[in-house]
Amino acid sequence: MSWIIIAVFLVAVLLSIPIAHALLLGAVIGIASSDRLGIHLAIEQMISQVQSFPLIAIPFFMLTGSLMVGGRLGQYLIDLLTTLMGRVHGGPAQVGVLSSTIFGGVSGSAVADASAIGSLLIPWLKQLGYPAPFAAGTIAAAATIDILIPPSIPMIIYALVSGASIGALFIAGILPGLLMCAGFMAVCYVQGRRRNFPRITTPFDWGRFITEVGYASPALALPVLIIIFLRFGIATPTEVSVMSTLYAFVVSWLVYRDLTLKRMKGAVVEAGIATGVVLLIIMASSVVGWIVTYEQLPAAFVNFAQKTLREPWLIILAMNIIMLATGMFIDLPAAVLLLTPMFVPLAAAVGMNPIQLGIMMIVNLSIGLYHPPVGTTLFIASSIARVRMGDVVIELIPFYFVAIGLLILMSYVPLLTIF
Amino acid sequence: MWVAFAHRIDEAIAWVLHVVLYLTTAAIFLILCVNVVLRYTTGASLQWASEVPELLFPWLIMAGVVLAAQHGTHISVVIVTQRLSKALRHWILAAGSVVVVGLYVVLTIAAWDVMLIAHDEKSPILQIPGSTSVAALLFGFILLALVTVTRLVIEWPGGGAQGAVTGQDELLARESS
Numbered sequence: 001m002s003w004i005i006i007a008v009f010l011v012a013v014l015l016s017i018p019i020a021h022a023l024l025l026g027a028v029i030g031i032a033s034s035d036r037l038g039i040h041l042a043i044e045q046m047i048s049q050v051q052s053f054p055l056i057a058i059p060f061f062m063l064t065g066s067l068m069v070g071g072r073l074g075q076y077l078i079d080l081l082t083t084l085m086g087r088v089h090g091g092p093a094q095v096g097v098l099s100s101t102i103f104g105g106v107s108g109s110a111v112a113d114a115s116a117i118g119s120l121l122i123p124w125l126k127q128l129g130y131p132a133p134f135a136a137g138t139i140a141a142a143a144t145i146d147i148l149i150p151p152s153i154p155m156i157i158y159a160l161v162s163g164a165s166i167g168a169l170f171i172a173g174i175l176p177g178l179l180m181c182a183g184f185m186a187v188c189y190v191q192g193r194r195r196n197f198p199r200i201t202t203p204f205d206w207g208r209f210i211t212e213v214g215y216a217s218p219a220l221a222l223p224v225l226i227i228i229f230l231r232f233g234i235a236t237p238t239e240v241s242v243m244s245t246l247y248a249f250v251v252s253w254l255v256y257r258d259l260t261l262k263r264m265k266g267a268v269v270e271a272g273i274a275t276g277v278v279l280l281i282i283m284a285s286s287v288v289g290w291i292v293t294y295e296q297l298p299a300a301f302v303n304f305a306q307k308t309l310r311e312p313w314l315i316i317l318a319m320n321i322i323m324l325a326t327g328m329f330i331d332l333p334a335a336v337l338l339l340t341p342m343f344v345p346l347a348a349a350v351g352m353n354p355i356q357l358g359i360m361m362i363v364n365l366s367i368g369l370y371h372p373p374v375g376t377t378l379f380i381a382s383s384i385a386r387v388r389m390g391d392v393v394i395e396l397i398p399f400y401f402v403a404i405g406l407l408i409l410m411s412y413v414p415l416l417t418i419f
Numbered sequence: 420m421w422v423a424f425a426h427r428i429d430e431a432i433a434w435v436l437h438v439v440l441y442l443t444t445a446a447i448f449l450i451l452c453v454n455v456v457l458r459y460t461t462g463a464s465l466q467w468a469s470e471v472p473e474l475l476f477p478w479l480i481m482a483g484v485v486l487a488a489q490h491g492t493h494i495s496v497v498i499v500t501q502r503l504s505k506a507l508r509h510w511i512l513a514a515g516s517v518v519v520v521g522l523y524v525v526l527t528i529a530a531w532d533v534m535l536i537a538h539d540e541k542s543p544i545l546q547i548p549g550s551t552s553v554a555a556l557l558f559g560f561i562l563l564a565l566v567t568v569t570r571l572v573i574e575w576p577g578g579g580a581q582g583a584v585t586g587q588d589e590l591l592a593r594e595s596s
């Protein structure tokens with residue numbers, strides 16, 4: 001049955017049927033080919049996902065992101081970072097990396113980040129004289145830092161399947177997210193210096209800087225508040241997501257004074273659509289995941305890996321290679337749902353903490369977001385910059401090196417993720 | 420005539436979906452906010468505060484799923500079909516749409532059967548039938564099939580749009596504009 005699902009899925013995807021529909025199609029045809037299972041199983045699996053209380057956090061974290069960055073805050077944040085970083089080598093590009101990292105604290109979606117930050121920064125970087133493929137590549141890679149900094153939607157999905165704590169995952173993602181940010185900023189610095197990219201030439205103005213810090217501080221405070229609420233058990237992750245939305249409403253209404261009914265409705269629809277895209281993939285993947293478990297593939301995979309690879313470091317390497325390859329072809333939420341049931345027992349067998357595995361998985365799969373052929377942030381950034389994806393991929397090579405280097409560190413140094 | 424009819428159906432569906440999205444989002448938001456505030460001000464909490472959002476959430480999701488289909492935002496891979504001639508691409512995308520319609524018709528029939536069974540299950544506190552959540556899926560599947568047909572009619576060459584588009588094509592168009 002699993003082979004039928006894979007075959008149908010691949011053919012459907014190649015024929016441009018959306019990935020979520022292709023997964024469901026594979027599952028339904030797989031079930032139909034079995035004389036022991038009925039299609040009602042697919043419905044039951046899908047229902048169990050949509051009735052999940054923790055998943056309610058997804059639309060509200062997305063709504064928070066839409067409200068915060070869709071308004072004046074996005075521009076304030078970029079102004080502040082430009083004042084701070086614009087004068088160093090590759091500074092304007094570093095603003096993109098830092099913006100994504102901070103935006104990560106108000107949103108949980110790399111795709112939302114690439115759209116919001118990309119549409120503000122890519123035209124500006126091009127106007128400054130940056131090569132369009134480099135501007136697009138920087139935003140495509142930096143947007144993925146968003147899903148390491150809390151709140152993170154892929155972490156919520158991983159927690160749901162693995163049983164790991166959402167709060168622990170959120171906290172574990174901070175250091176890797178900051179290291180990724182530092183690594184990508186270093187790439188921008190080196191490229192800026194080597195290729196003599198333009199910089200801001202106006203002198204530093206302390207008065208302006210302090211005003212900008214004041215304007216941007218609500219965005220800087222939100223991730224801190226989220227961590228405090230989760231760390232001290234003040235509210236559940238779902239309640240925290242709703243409180244974040246309330247915070248975004250209050251800040252937009254009273255501080256920035258840019259909250260209109262039209263913008264509010266737009267943000268609800270935007271968050272609803274983004275939730276629909278992610279949740280349909282989750283529902284479809286849960287059906288496939290159930291069939292894979294029913295056929296005992298995870299257990300067979302664990303046995304096979306333990307017998308053939310034996311050494312823990314080799315097993316971890318193999319997991320990384322499989323995750324990287326999967327992330328390049330399957331959308332991130334689907335890949336998390338399909339790989340987690342197989343890798344959690346395998347990680348346990350080699351003594352790896354599920355929190356470390358979760359962070360490792362998200363970093364692996366996030367590389368697929370800016371790598372062809374299914375690189376969503378790569379696609380969005382390239383289309384905003386109006387450049388060929390191939391040219392952007394060439395500019396992304398140093399970013400891939402940084403990400404893989406950090407991935408190796410996170411895979412073999414548990415302290416980085418479970419400190 | 421068919422194109423105008425498809426447009427009207429598409430718009431009516433969009434209107435209904437927007438209303439569902441606004442109502443479910445607002446209701447879940449208010450219930451969860453009030454619950455947190457009550458817990459920290461009076462020490463009590465609403466017993467049904469997790470039950471109602473769990474029942475409304477499937478409606479929010481399915482409204483988002485169908486709206487995403489209307490906007491062409493469900494992620495698809497166009498690397499192969501983009502290399503084909505325009506005419507062949509239209510036919511392949513149309514065939515894909517027909518397959519998707521067939522898939523959701525099958526799922527609608529299965530969801531109907533499950534809904535009848537789930538009607539006898541009641542939620543623990545408010546005693547709301549379990550069919551409420553399955554109905555959301557049924558509602559979504561029917562609309563997904565309908566929207567796939569209307570998009571096919573509208574986006575067919577000469578049908579008012581620039582040609583059949585995939586999710587990524589539309590995303591590209593939206594992001595570039």
